[in-house]
Amino acid sequence: MDRLEWEKHTHEEIEFWDKWFRTRGGQWPDDYLRRIDPQQRLPDLIEKVLADKGVERGSAIRILDLGSGPLTYVGSHSDRYSVEVVAIDPLADAYNLLIQKHGIAAPLLPQKGEAERLDCLFTPQTFDLIWICNSLDHAYDPVLGLFQAYKTLKTGGTMLLVFHPNEADVGNYQGLHNWNFDVRAGNFVMESHGQLINISGMLDKFAKIKVPATKALHAPKSKLVVEVQKVSEISLFDLLSKNVETGTF
Numbered sequence: 001m002d003r004l005e006w007e008k009h010t011h012e013e014i015e016f017w018d019k020w021f022r023t024r025g026g027q028w029p030d031d032y033l034r035r036i037d038p039q040q041r042l043p044d045l046i047e048k049v050l051a052d053k054g055v056e057r058g059s060a061i062r063i064l065d066l067g068s069g070p071l072t073y074v075g076s077h078s079d080r081y082s083v084e085v086v087a088i089d090p091l092a093d094a095y096n097l098l099i100q101k102h103g104i105a106a107p108l109l110p111q112k113g114e115a116e117r118l119d120c121l122f123t124p125q126t127f128d129l130i131w132i133c134n135s136l137d138h139a140y141d142p143v144l145g146l147f148q149a150y151k152t153l154k155t156g157g158t159m160l161l162v163f164h165p166n167e168a169d170v171g172n173y174q175g176l177h178n179w180n181f182d183v184r185a186g187n188f189v190m191e192s193h194g195q196l197i198n199i200s201g202m203l204d205k206f207a208k209i210k211v212p213a214t215k216a217l218h219a220p221k222s223k224l225v226v227e228v229q230k231v232s233e234i235s236l237f238d239l240l241s242k243n244v245e246t247g248t249f
Contacts, residue, residue, distance in 0.1 A: 006140035009175045013138075014094045017070050021102040031073075038107050040075025042083055046129060049158055049227065050081065057081070064088065064127045066118075066149055067135020068110050070095035074131050075107070088113040088121070115145030122152045124233075133162040138176040142190055143197060147239055150207070150230060159228040161188075168192060181224075183211045188226045206234040
């Protein structure tokens with residue numbers, strides 16, 4: 001999907017969130033209450049990842065919520081860490097108008113930014129952790145978006161990709177559902193219209209990737225979490241060369 005085609009479908013996301021505000025979360029009322037909570041806490045999953053890495057109590061942690069939607073799911077309140085959250089979304093301007101329209105006191109407003117152009121907003125080695133939940137698979141170029149996110153991550157830092165597998169197949173490639181994210185044969189992959197890109201293979205030797213031990217499932221049935229820990233820098237040339245060498249294009 002090119003960017004112009006992607007833009008044609010963004011109104012669907014805005015309409016979804018408009019209804020979400022109007023119905024106070026609709027079928028997800030707990031999600032609504034969490035996101036508007038001024039004392040919103042850091043997700044347990046992030047707390048566990050940081051603790052398992054041995055991050056010391058009291059450490060200052062800077063987190064990027066990439067593709068946050070109008071209200072981030074990542075709260076900054078933690079008993080263990082001093083947390084700063086930066087929420088980025090390409091539709092932030094429209095979402096902030098929705099927040100104003102519905103009279104929401106948002107704990108944190110999103111900033112406008114695209115995954116594919118993160119280098120216009122942040123320098124390399126900026127974030128300790130990047131949270132990507134049900135968002136990058138809606139991008140027009142998720143491979144470039146992942147690379148840009150990887151650049152902004154500190155060495156030793158972690159990207160958490162949380163997603164429903166195979167959403168493009170389930171959604172019949174409608175709207176922004178143009179990419180399947182999945183774990184296949186122990187590898188994190190992106191796939192669109194039969195074009196399979198093995199992200200685990202591309203980042204081999206540059207990152208430690210932890211995938212769940214599960215077979216491929218369809219989107220309504222599960223949510224998967226892939227952890228990408230940055231070991232060393234990788235250039236876009238190296239990334240594309242690696243992709244060609246492994247035959248994933």
